[in-house]
Amino acid sequence: MSKVIGVIIDYLTDDYRRQIDEAAARHGYETRYYPDSRSAVGNADDCEILFGHCSQKVIASAKSLKWFCCCWAGVDRFCREELYRNPDCRLSNSSGAYGVTISEHLIMVSLMLLRRQLEYGELIRARGWDTLPGSIRSLCRCRITVLGTGDIGTQFARRAKAFQPAKIVGVRRSAKPGDPVFDELRTTAELDAVLPETDLLVMALPNTPDTANILDARRMALLPEGACVVNVGRGTAVDQDALIAALNSGHLGGAALDVVVPEPLPADHPLRDAKNLLLTPHVAGNTTLPYTRQRTIDMFLEDLENYAAGRPLLHEVDRKKGY
Amino acid sequence: MSKVIGVIIDYLTDDYRRQIDEAAARHGYETRYYPDSRSAVGNADDCEILFGHCSQKVIASAKSLKWFCCCWAGVDRFCREELYRNPDCRLSNSSGAYGVTISEHLIMVSLMLLRRQLEYGELIRARGWDTLPGSIRSLCRCRITVLGTGDIGTQFARRAKAFQPAKIVGVRRSAKPGDPVFDELRTTAELDAVLPETDLLVMALPNTPDTANILDARRMALLPEGACVVNVGRGTAVDQDALIAALNSGHLGGAALDVVVPEPLPADHPLRDAKNLLLTPHVAGNTTLPYTRQRTIDMFLEDLENYAAGRPLLHEVDRKKGY
Numbered sequence: 339m340s341k342v343i344g345v346i347i348d349y350l351t352d353d354y355r356r357q358i359d360e361a362a363a364r365h366g367y368e369t370r371y372y373p374d375s376r377s378a379v380g381n382a383d384d385c386e387i388l389f390g391h392c393s394q395k396v397i398a399s400a401k402s403l404k405w406f407c408c409c410w411a412g413v414d415r416f417c418r419e420e421l422y423r424n425p426d427c428r429l430s431n432s433s434g435a436y437g438v439t440i441s442e443h444l445i446m447v448s449l450m451l452l453r454r455q456l457e458y459g460e461l462i463r464a465r466g467w468d469t470l471p472g473s474i475r476s477l478c479r480c481r482i483t484v485l486g487t488g489d490i491g492t493q494f495a496r497r498a499k500a501f502q503p504a505k506i507v508g509v510r511r512s513a514k515p516g517d518p519v520f521d522e523l524r525t526t527a528e529l530d531a532v533l534p535e536t537d538l539l540v541m542a543l544p545n546t547p548d549t550a551n552i553l554d555a556r557r558m559a560l561l562p563e564g565a566c567v568v569n570v571g572r573g574t575a576v577d578q579d580a581l582i583a584a585l586n587s588g589h590l591g592g593a594a595l596d597v598v599v600p601e602p603l604p605a606d607h608p609l610r611d612a613k614n615l616l617l618t619p620h621v622a623g624n625t626t627l628p629y630t631r632q633r634t635i636d637m638f639l640e641d642l643e644n645y646a647a648g649r650p651l652l653h654e655v656d657r658k659k660g661y
Numbered sequence: 662m663s664k665v666i667g668v669i670i671d672y673l674t675d676d677y678r679r680q681i682d683e684a685a686a687r688h689g690y691e692t693r694y695y696p697d698s699r700s701a702v703g704n705a706d707d708c709e710i711l712f713g714h715c716s717q718k719v720i721a722s723a724k725s726l727k728w729f730c731c732c733w734a735g736v737d738r739f740c741r742e743e744l745y746r747n748p749d750c751r752l753s754n755s756s757g758a759y760g761v762t763i764s765e766h767l768i769m770v771s772l773m774l775l776r777r778q779l780e781y782g783e784l785i786r787a788r789g790w791d792t793l794p795g796s797i798r799s800l801c802r803c804r805i806t807v808l809g810t811g812d813i814g815t816q817f818a819r820r821a822k823a824f825q826p827a828k829i830v831g832v833r834r835s836a837k838p839g840d841p842v843f844d845e846l847r848t849t850a851e852l853d854a855v856l857p858e859t860d861l862l863v864m865a866l867p868n869t870p871d872t873a874n875i876l877d878a879r880r881m882a883l884l885p886e887g888a889c890v891v892n893v894g895r896g897t898a899v900d901q902d903a904l905i906a907a908l909n910s911g912h913l914g915g916a917a918l919d920v921v922v923p924e925p926l927p928a929d930h931p932l933r934d935a936k937n938l939l940l941t942p943h944v945a946g947n948t949t950l951p952y953t954r955q956r957t958i959d960m961f962l963e964d965l966e967n968y969a970a971g972r973p974l975l976h977e978v979d980r981k982k983g984y
Contacts, residue, residue: 372866378804404701424810438801438825439797439799442775442776442799442800442824443772443776443797445772446768446772446773446776446778449765449766449768449769449772450769450778452765453765453766453769455769455773455941458941458942458944459782461942462933462940462942465928465929465933466859466928466942467724467924467926467942467943468924468925469942469943469947469949470944470946472949473949473950473951473974474760474762474944474947474949474950474952475949476765477765478761478765478952479952480762482716496823497823499823500819500822500823501765501820502761502822505875517848519825536668551766555735580718593790601790602790602791603790605788605789606788610785610788618778618781618784619781619790619792620792621786621793621797622778623780624792624797626792626795626797627797627798627799628796629798629799629801630803648938
């Protein structure tokens with residue numbers, strides 16, 4: 339029986355297919371393409387490897403699975419041990435493919451908040467032409483704190499640096515070395531000391547027990563009046579009720595959320611009416627960017643070489659940690 | 662009779678006033694502050710220097726004027742010789758104060774166009790939560806052309822560079838050396854050859870006879886399908902009817918205009934209904950940014966030293982060229 343790689347890619351092209359087929363054949367694998375997860379459930383019993391946009395049901399049904407390479411960066415849904423028939427099944431993600439597109443989203447929404455683009459959009463929509471009373475603000479001389487110094491946080495910091503901020507402080511879980519783009523590196527234990535000196539807080543965290551509600555009412559109160567908050571990653575990191583209150587009271591100057599709880603966000607959810615809140619429908623890491631799509635394919639092919647050679651996977655996830 | 666500096670600053674503060682008074686006193690000048698241009702007309706006869714947000718009427722009425730330092734960067738309204746009683750009256754502008762804020766505007770609107778933020782804004786406004794069909798795009802690997810390589814174009818290019826574009830081509834009137842941030846420098850005579858290789862065209866030009874209608878229907882047709890156009894500077898640089906047609910036909914993927922003809926833009930102007938057009942009400946160079954305000958003061962004070970010492974002004978404008 340030949341070894342099988344099952345592939346479920348939302349944006350499969352002939353070119354991607356050729357790249358995957360060639361690499362698979364080199365290592366003695368047959369490939370099988372499923373148009374979507376539904377058609378794969380119950381039909382992936384002989385897949386040793388699954389790659390792509392698989393549902394939890396597909397994973398749970400794949401009896402022979404030894405490696406799941408997920409096309410998303412956030413794999414919190416795939417970290418439950420009971421999902422896997424084979425407890426040694428390996429999991430890898432595509433963290434690293436999203437830094438470019440998500441960092442561009444982060445710069446865009448940060449500038450939109452600082453430059454009051456929500457208000458200017460409304461003014462133009464009402465067919466007006468005026469300068470709003472009061473100030474706009476700038477990334478120049480801005481004190482930026484980046485919570486989460488992985489690929490996304492680092493790519494954001496590299497772009498933000500070109501705008502001459504006052505400083506960029508990176509905050510991460512452990513005191514490991516970080517990218518030199520950060521002017522300072524702190525640990526999450528020191529977060530409370532950093533917040534009072536933060537004009538713009540950018541959150542790019544995975545969903546883990548440690549990050550749930552990490553920005554709660556108490557920490558929002560530590561931010562200076564008028565500070566802006568931007569969240570990509572997972573919606574669970576922010577106490578949404580506290581955020582609504584902090585925005586409506588004017589304590590926070592604005593916020594941009596690409597991730598919320600729940601998704602899709604109901605039409606009547608109170609977040610939709612919060613003051614100066616810029617919502618986007620979980621599209622910061624939009625895989626429709628050709629660069630991102632190609633990177634997810636490239637990363638799988640890199641790790642297929644590692645897997646076949648018995649080497650560690652570059653993008654392997656520790657299911658206990660969740661990233 | 663003592664020498665007088667007349668000052669009309671929309672954003673005058675006690676601190677700015679103190680800075681100006683001290684410098685003036687050092688050179689034997691008295692200062693006179695007018696709350697607005699209206700109150701200065703007919704009352705500025707003895708002003709040797711005028712600084713700030715003066716109307717044409719103030720300039721025309723100032724019999725003793727030898728130097729007008731204008732707080733704006735664009736001084737096309739102040740280049741007519743007949744405006745000045747004294748033909749040797751010098752004119753300087755505040756080009757250099759606006760690079761930070763306008764370059765941030767340029768990055769913001771460029772990303773909004775490439776990432777389809779107008780459409781996502783509408784989707785959220787309609788209380789939806791979906792990913793749009795089709796692609797978004799990126800500054801990464803984007804071919805950027807910057808028309809106008811002065812302070813604004815250069816500051817934009819420095820920030821855009823951090824996003825890893827394919828290349829940044831600067832286009833300017835004469836073959837003078839340019840900032841090394843530009844991967845290539847071309848002259849306006851070569852513009853037609855550059856346009857077919859441009860995904861994002863950023864225009865930051867002064868209003869002169871040479872720049873009027875520089876982006877006309879013929880040149881828009883030279884841009885590849887889906888290209889985006891961003892204009893700050895002056896609205897006269899773009900043929901607006903041709904732009905509306907190129908947007909509505911889908912030849913251009915989007916445009917962002919901060920400057921239009923006329924301003925204020927009438928509520929029923931056809932630009933307001935053009936497809937994928939992001940309008941802002943001439944606020945890219947918004948002087949409410951504290952950095953910009955302080956820079957305009959600093960630049961005047963620098964040139965006051967030069968003026969008093971009989972040296973050339975750093976920010977002097979050639980009224981014949983218009984910048």
